[in-house]
Amino acid sequence: MAEEDNKPQEINPTAKSPSETPVKKLPRRAAGAMPVVEIKDDLLVKTLQEKFGKNILSANEINSQQVLQVEKIALTKILLYLKDNATPSFSMLTDLTAVHFPDQAEQPFEMVYQLYSIADKRRLRIKTRLADGETIPTVTNIWATANWLEREVYDLFGIHFDEHPDLRRILLPNGWKGHPLRKEHYLEYKDNEWVEENLQIRELSSDSDFIGKFE
Amino acid sequence: MADITDITDITDIIEQENESNEMILSMGPQHPSTHGVLRVVLKLDGEIVTDLDCDIGYLHRGVEKICEHRNYQMIAPYFDRTDYIAAVSNGLCYVETIEKALNLEIPLRAQYLRVILVELNRLSSHLLWLATHALDIGAVTVFLWAFREREEILKIFENFFGARLTCHAFRIGGMTYDAYDGFQAQVKSFCDRFPKCLEDYETLLNTNRIWLSRTVGIGIISSDDAINIGLTGPPLRGSGVEWDIRKAHPYECYSDLEFDIPYGENGDTYDRYLVRMEEMRQSRRIILQALEKLPDGEVMAPKAPKTVKPPIGEYYHSIESPKGELGIYLVSDGSAQPARLRIRPPSFVNLQALRQMAIGHLVADVVAIIGTLDIVLGEIDR
Known part of the structure; x- marks a missing residue:
């Protein structure tokens, strides 16, 4: 037993680059879909469709939650309208996030805005599609909430926001390579260079006699 | 004087201090009243806070x-x-x-x-x-x-x-x-x-x-x-x-x-x-x-x-957690693992208001305001 304990622990091969192929997912079986119903008799959605026409790509109720898919060009106009002029007025931006769909090669990123109207107790989700490397206008001038939320999306997805007042990484340290929530980012990716440079922790080579991973 | 957001390490802070009467004070991440590993960089005029910036992410686990x-x-x-x-x-x-x-x-x-x-x-x-x-x-x-x-x-x-x-x-x-x-x-x-x-x-x-x-x-x-x-x-x-x-x-x-x-x-x-x-x-x-x-x-x-295996689609649900609105946005691709699971942490959004609330107050009040926001860093950094 003791001899076995003294053996050097198995060391992972050196960290893979962030652009390595993603970890394989479990095989997918045919699954149902959540009920999707087109919104028809809704005053707000109707006004939006009249006002913005083709820029509203679709208006659906997914699992009884209202979702609007819009064009990126009209995004800020629509959001501004929803906050200032629409009835009910969506005074609160509950959440802002992104989703990565690598199989949709043309526009793999989807920005998701969860709006909320306190007066009417109503939620509305606005989504828009982005190509890789494309930038998107900031909404910090509409809701102050967006500041840190956009920084988080920039940090974890690498999506740039035009005219954001303070676009820096927020959760990961400056100088970190890669954007972890992209699907191509390897789950167990370690930036050994960064760790060595900033924390002075060096990984031992696989033939070293020491026990443990780090020096 | 350089912008507060440029500060990356302590040497910058000292250099900037010498340039003007304003002081930059780094509070945390090891501080008893930041309720975890939160670092707040304060720009001070005497004891009055004129600007501040939060440095988070010390507990980020992905x-x-x-x-x-x-x-x-x-x-x-x-x-x-x-x-x-x-x-x-x-x-x-x-x-x-x-x-x-x-x-x-x-x-x-x-x-x-x-x-x-x-x-x-x-x-x-x-x-x-x-x-x-x-x-x-x-x-x-x-x-x-x-x-x-x-x-x-x-x-x-x-x-x-x-x-x-x-x-x-x-x-x-x-x-x-x-x-x-x-x-x-x-x-x-x-x-x-x-x-x-x-x-x-x-x-x-x-x-x-x-x-x-x-x-x-x-x-x-x-x-x-x-x-x-x-x-x-x-x-x-x-x-x-x-x-x-x-x-x-x-x-x-x-x-x-x-x-x-x-x-x-x-x-x-x-x-x-x-x-x-x-x-x-x-x-x-x-x-x-x-x-x-x-x-x-x-x-x-x-x-x-x-x-x-939730059906293909998306769902947003939120509850009133003790800190505020805790929401989860789930995107399912029909498999046994989520395609995306976004957590909307109440503390993260609430902490953002610290800057607006603390400017013009004393350093000691920053501690009181962090306390009143009731933040948990495990949730902010995720």
């Missing part, structure tokens, strides 16, 4: 990324560790989201038990907030007293789940275990004793001159600003917005229970203190009602699936 590589049942324990002060509430938000996405009805008894446990968790979270907030401002007795009551709640949790902090309370489809023998009596006896404890805290604080001068008029935020910056939970209600998800979008059996939403007027630290104190009374009221109405029956839905 929970959202890990979730994309775990089966749905395996994800639940991670939620105990995001907001570790309110593990039961966080667990509830996760299992509810999945149940809603699966369109799964859970038995009434499980709903009532969940509400009792979540409200007990709200009490323990608010007690911890009261204890540390009062300690930051210098009231040591309240700290000891509040921890005494919190201990009783943690004992109930220990009896129920076998854990005090990271409870892993609920399962998708209901609960693993029914209440233990004597659960109702233990909760009842705690609730009977609790109003006296609250009165005791209030005699120490409500008219205390030091407490009043440290909290009244500190960190004022108007209701419009609060909504614009996305505050939720007690900080929003302290600014006079009567909004609570338990009332606005009732989940579990909240629509059957009677309770009021306390809200403040001035939006200062003292009002937020009053709001949370009243919320504790309301939580006790909810618990007592739920105990009385607690029906018999199963605690696990008979149709709960063994392999959880």
Whole structure:
């Protein structure tokens, strides 16, 4: 037993680059879909469709939650309208996030805005599609909430926001390579260079006699 | 003088200090009153804060990324560790989201038990907030007293789940275990004793001159600003917005229970203190009602699936956690693992208001304002 304990622990091969192929997912079986119903008799959605026409790509109720898919060009106009002029007025931006769909090669990123109207107790989700490397206008001038939320999306997805007042990484340290929530980012990716440079922790080579991973 | 956001290390700070009379002070990440590993870089003119910047991410574990590589049942324990002060509430938000996405009805008894446990968790979270907030401002007795009551709640949790902090309370489809023998009596006896404890805290604080001068008029935020910056939970209600998800979008059996939403007027630290104190009374009221109405029956839905595979689509669900609106946005691709699981942490959004609330106040007030926002870094950094 003791001899076995003294053996050097198995060391992972050196960290893979962030652009390595993603970890394989479990095989997918045919699954149902959540009920999707087109919104028809809704005053707000109707006004939006009249006002913005083709820029509203679709208006659906997914699992009884209202979702609007819009064009990126009209995004800020629509959001501004929803906050200032629409009835009910969506005074609160509950959440802002992104989703990565690598199989949709043309526009793999989807920005998701969860709006909320306190007066009417109503939620509305606005989504828009982005190509890789494309930038998107900031909404910090509409809701102050967006500041840190956009920084988080920039940090974890690498999506740039035009005219954001303070676009820096927020959760990961400056100088970190890669954007972890992209699907191509390897789950167990370690930036050994960064760790060595900033924390002075060096990984031992696989033939070293020491026990443990780090020096 | 360089912009505050340029500061990356301590040498920069010292160089900049020499250039002007303003001082840059780095507070944290190892600081007793930043409630975890939060670093706040303050720009000071004398003792007045003229600007500040929060440095977060010291506890970043990539929970959202890990979730994309775990089966749905395996994800639940991670939620105990995001907001570790309110593990039961966080667990509830996760299992509810999945149940809603699966369109799964859970038995009434499980709903009532969940509400009792979540409200007990709200009490323990608010007690911890009261204890540390009062300690930051210098009231040591309240700290000891509040921890005494919190201990009783943690004992109930220990009896129920076998854990005090990271409870892993609920399962998708209901609960693993029914209440233990004597659960109702233990909760009842705690609730009977609790109003006296609250009165005791209030005699120490409500008219205390030091407490009043440290909290009244500190960190004022108007209701419009609060909504614009996305505050939720007690900080929003302290600014006079009567909004609570338990009332606005009732989940579990909240629509059957009677309770009021306390809200403040001035939006200062003292009002937020009053709001949370009243919320504790309301939580006790909810618990007592739920105990009385607690029906018999199963605690696990008979149709709960063994392999959880929500249908393809997306779902957003949020609950009123002790800190504010805790939301989960689930994107499912029909497999046993989520395509994306976004956590909308209340503390993350609430902390953003610190800058607006602290500018113009003293350094000591920054500590009070961090306390009144009731943040948990495990949730902010995820």
